[in-house]
Amino acid sequence: MFGSIMGYLSKDLGIDLGTANTLIHSRGQGIVVNEPSVVAINTRNGQILAVGHEARAMLGKTPPNVLVSRPLQRGIIADFEVTEKMLRYFFEKLHRETTAFIPRPRVVVGVPLDVTEVERKAVGDAVLSAGAREVHLIEEPMAAAIGAGMPITDPVGNMIIDMGGGTTEIAVISLSGVVTAKSIPIAGDELNRNIIQYAREVFNLLLGEKVAEEIKIDIGSAIDIAETLEAPMRGRDLLSGLPREITVNDEQIREAMGRSVRAIVEHVKSILEITPPELVADIYRRGIVLTGGGAMLRGMDGAISQGTGLPVRITDEPLMAVVRGTGLLLEDAKLLHDVEIPLQEVMR
Structure with missing residues (x-):
C-alpha cells in the first residue's frame, strides 16, 4: 500500500x-x-559544490581542496x-x-x-x-534501438552502433534479444585523447581535455570533407612552459583520430562476420543505425559505410x-x- x-x-x-x-x-x-556526468566535491568536508554543467566548467581549474570527479568510466560506476x-x-x-x-x-x-x-x-x-x-x-x-524506432520485436536483423563517451556498443538485435554484440573502449573520450597525444607529439603542446573536445566538435571528421575547417589550439608549450596558440585544420585532426576511427570500423566488420547469414541479409537490405554522441562526428556514418559496404543512417537526435x-x-x-x-x- x-x-x-x-x-x-x-x-x-x-x-x-x-x-x-x-x-x-x-x-x-x-x-x-x-x-555532464561530472561532480565537484569539497574534499575537506565532503560537500557537493556543483553537479553537471557547473561542475564540468570547473575541470582543470580547481584549487587543491576541490575535486572534480567523473564517477563513471566506460559506462561503469568507478x-x-x-x-x-x-x-x-x-x-x-x-x-x-x-x-x-x-x-x-x-x-x-x-x-x-x-x-x-x-x-x-x-x-x-x-x-x-x-x-x-x-x-x-x-x-x-x-x-538505443527502441529509442531509434527499430522493430526489435520482429524476426529481422537490426544492427545498431551506439557511440558514447566511454564505449562504442555494436549489436545485432532480433526478436527482442541481442544475437551478436561487442563493446569496445574506443569512443568520444578516446578521440579526445588522440587529439591530446597528437598535439603533444607533433606540436610539443600540452592540451586540456576540454580544449581537445572543443576542437573535435568544431573541426573533427572521420572522412575527407569538402570544405577546409580550421580552429585555434591553445595549450602549454612543453619546451618553454609558456602558453601558446597554433591553428590546426580538419586534415590534421582527422589524422589524429584516424587509428581509432579505423578500429571502430574493423570491430563492426568483425561482428558482421559472426552474425547468422539470414540476419546479415536483413542488415544488407535495412542498413545500420548509428546513435550516441559519437554519431555527430562529421562523416562517421560515411566511414562505417565505406568500410562495410552497407548503408548507414544516423537516427534523429542520436544523443537522446x-x-x-x-x-x-x-x-x-x-x-x-x-x-x-x-x-x-x-x-x-
Whole structure:
C-alpha cells in the first residue's frame, strides 16, 4: 500500500547513465535532465559544490581542496558514493514540485553490454540508494534501438552502433534479444585523447581535455570533407612552459583520430562476420543505425559505410536515443519484461 502511494506521488524515470552525460526521461514530461556526468566535491568536508554543467566548467581549474570527479568510466560506476550523490541530486531536483516527502520513483537504467553481474548490481544499488523504489536494467544498445524506432520485436536483423563517451556498443538485435554484440573502449573520450597525444607529439603542446573536445566538435571528421575547417589550439608549450596558440585544420585532426576511427570500423566488420547469414541479409537490405554522441562526428556514418559496404543512417537526435528508449519502456510493461536484464539482486 505504501509503495503504491509513493508510486503515485513520484515520477517514473528512464536514465541513460553515461560516461560523458547523464540524461533522464520523466514519464509524461519527456527528457528533463541532460547534464555532464561530472561532480565537484569539497574534499575537506565532503560537500557537493556543483553537479553537471557547473561542475564540468570547473575541470582543470580547481584549487587543491576541490575535486572534480567523473564517477563513471566506460559506462561503469568507478566511484559508487559520488554516483549515488549525483543521482540523488537529480532525483530531488525533479521532485521538488511534487507532494512527496521522499521521492521514490520506478527507474529504468541502461547499462553497457559487457558489464559483470557485480557491476550491474552496483548500478542497481546506486539507483536504489539514491531514492528509487524499483530498478530495471536494460542493455544500452537495446534501449538505443527502441529509442531509434527499430522493430526489435520482429524476426529481422537490426544492427545498431551506439557511440558514447566511454564505449562504442555494436549489436545485432532480433526478436527482442541481442544475437551478436561487442563493446569496445574506443569512443568520444578516446578521440579526445588522440587529439591530446597528437598535439603533444607533433606540436610539443600540452592540451586540456576540454580544449581537445572543443576542437573535435568544431573541426573533427572521420572522412575527407569538402570544405577546409580550421580552429585555434591553445595549450602549454612543453619546451618553454609558456602558453601558446597554433591553428590546426580538419586534415590534421582527422589524422589524429584516424587509428581509432579505423578500429571502430574493423570491430563492426568483425561482428558482421559472426552474425547468422539470414540476419546479415536483413542488415544488407535495412542498413545500420548509428546513435550516441559519437554519431555527430562529421562523416562517421560515411566511414562505417565505406568500410562495410552497407548503408548507414544516423537516427534523429542520436544523443537522446538511449534515454528515449528507457522512456518508451516505462510505458510498455510487456516489452520491458521481455528485454530487461533478469538480475533479481537489484529488484526490490
